[in-house]
Amino acid sequence: MFIYALKRIFGMIPTLIIVLVAVFMFVHLLPGDPAALVAGPDADGATIELIRHQMGLDRSLPEQFMHYVVNLLQGDFGTSLRINQPVSRLIAERFFPTMMLTVTSMVWAIVFGLVVGIISAVWRNKWPDHLGMSVAVSGISFPAFALGMVLIQLFSVYLGWLPSIGASSWQHYILPSITLGAGVAAIMARFTRASFVEVIKEDFVRTARAKGLSEERVINKHVLRNALIPVVTMMGLQFGTLLGGSIVVEAVFSWPGMGSLLIDSVNMRDYPVIQGLILLFSLEFLLINLAVDLLYGAINPAIRLK
Structure with a gap:
C-alpha cells in the first residue's frame, strides 16, 4: 500500500506543474492593469510605472513565474490589492x-x-x-x-x-x-x-x-x-x-x-x-x-x- 501511495503522489507532480502554469497565465490574461488598480484612478503614468516595478510586473513572464513559484514554496501567495493584506491570511x-x-x-x-x-x-x-x-x-x-x-x-x-x-x-x-x-x-x-x-x-x-x-x-x-x-x-x-x-x-x-x-x-x-x-x-x-x-x-x- 505504501508503494502504491508513493506512485500516486509522484504522479500528481506533472499535474500540479500544469495547474501552476495555467493559473498563472489565466490571471495574467485577465483584463485590467493591477498596478493601475493599486495606484488608484487619479495616479499619473510615472506612479503607475513605479508601482508596476515594485510589483515585478515589468519583468518577463518566465521571470514572474519563477518568482511566483519561489514565493509559493515559502507560503507567500502575495498581497491583496484591495485591502493590502496577505492573501494567505x-x-x-x-x-x-x-x-x-x-x-x-x-x-x-x-x-x-x-x-x-x-x-x-x-x-x-x-x-x-x-x-x-x-x-x-x-x-x-x-x-x-x-x-x-x-x-x-x-x-x-x-x-x-x-x-x-x-x-x-x-x-x-x-x-x-x-x-x-x-x-x-x-x-x-x-x-x-x-x-x-x-x-x-x-x-x-x-x-x-x-x-x-x-x-x-x-x-x-x-x-x-x-x-x-x-x-x-x-x-x-x-x-x-x-x-x-x-x-x-x-x-x-x-x-x-x-x-x-x-x-x-x-x-x-x-x-x-x-x-x-x-x-x-x-x-x-x-x-x-x-x-x-x-x-x-x-x-x-x-x-x-x-
Missing part, C-alpha cells in the same frame, strides 16, 4: 467555514445517497425503488440557488425556525448544507442503485444465494464491497463538485467562506486573491483524487498491483 480566515460546510453537505449526501440507492436496488421496480428515484430526480432537477431561496422563505421567513445568514452556530449549517448537498445526494442515490443492480446480476451473487445464504449476508458480504468501487470514485468527483458549487450557495446564504471571497475578489479585480483561491481549489481537487485512489486501493487490493 484572507484565505485562512475563510477556509474553515467553506470546508466545514462542504464536509457537512458531503456526509449527509453520502449517507442519504447510499441508503436510498441500496434500498432501491434491493427492492428494484417496487414502490421503495420508485419513491427513492423520484426523490433523486427531483434533487437533480432543482437548481441549488432556487432550492436555497425556497428553504430560506419556508424555514427562516415563514416558520422562523432556522437562521438564513451567518455561520456562528450549528443551526446555520442546516439550510446551506441541505442546499449544497441535495444534488450530490440525488446523484449518489442513482449511481449507487445502478452499481448495485449491476453487481446483483453477477454469477457469484447467484451462487451465494444458491448456497442458502441470507439476503442480508449476500448484500453485505458479496455485493457491497464490489459495488462500492465505482461509487467511491463518484464520491471523490462529487466532493470536488461541492467545492465548486459552494460559491453559489455561499452567495445565497451570505456564507463567510472562500466562495464569497472569490466573488468579491472578482468584482474588485483583486488578482492575487483570485490567483490564490483558484490554485487552492485546484490543489484540493488533486488531493481529493489522491484520496479516492488510495481508498480505491484499500477497497480492492488488486488495483495496487497495476
Whole structure:
C-alpha cells in the first residue's frame, strides 16, 4: 500500500506543474492593469510605472513565474490589492467555514445517497425503488440557488425556525448544507442503485444465494464491497463538485467562506486573491483524487498491483 501511495503522489507532480502554469497565465490574461488598480484612478503614468516595478510586473513572464513559484514554496501567495493584506491570511480566515460546510453537505449526501440507492436496488421496480428515484430526480432537477431561496422563505421567513445568514452556530449549517448537498445526494442515490443492480446480476451473487445464504449476508458480504468501487470514485468527483458549487450557495446564504471571497475578489479585480483561491481549489481537487485512489486501493487490493 505504501508503494502504491508513493506512485500516486509522484504522479500528481506533472499535474500540479500544469495547474501552476495555467493559473498563472489565466490571471495574467485577465483584463485590467493591477498596478493601475493599486495606484488608484487619479495616479499619473510615472506612479503607475513605479508601482508596476515594485510589483515585478515589468519583468518577463518566465521571470514572474519563477518568482511566483519561489514565493509559493515559502507560503507567500502575495498581497491583496484591495485591502493590502496577505492573501494567505484572507484565505485562512475563510477556509474553515467553506470546508466545514462542504464536509457537512458531503456526509449527509453520502449517507442519504447510499441508503436510498441500496434500498432501491434491493427492492428494484417496487414502490421503495420508485419513491427513492423520484426523490433523486427531483434533487437533480432543482437548481441549488432556487432550492436555497425556497428553504430560506419556508424555514427562516415563514416558520422562523432556522437562521438564513451567518455561520456562528450549528443551526446555520442546516439550510446551506441541505442546499449544497441535495444534488450530490440525488446523484449518489442513482449511481449507487445502478452499481448495485449491476453487481446483483453477477454469477457469484447467484451462487451465494444458491448456497442458502441470507439476503442480508449476500448484500453485505458479496455485493457491497464490489459495488462500492465505482461509487467511491463518484464520491471523490462529487466532493470536488461541492467545492465548486459552494460559491453559489455561499452567495445565497451570505456564507463567510472562500466562495464569497472569490466573488468579491472578482468584482474588485483583486488578482492575487483570485490567483490564490483558484490554485487552492485546484490543489484540493488533486488531493481529493489522491484520496479516492488510495481508498480505491484499500477497497480492492488488486488495483495496487497495476
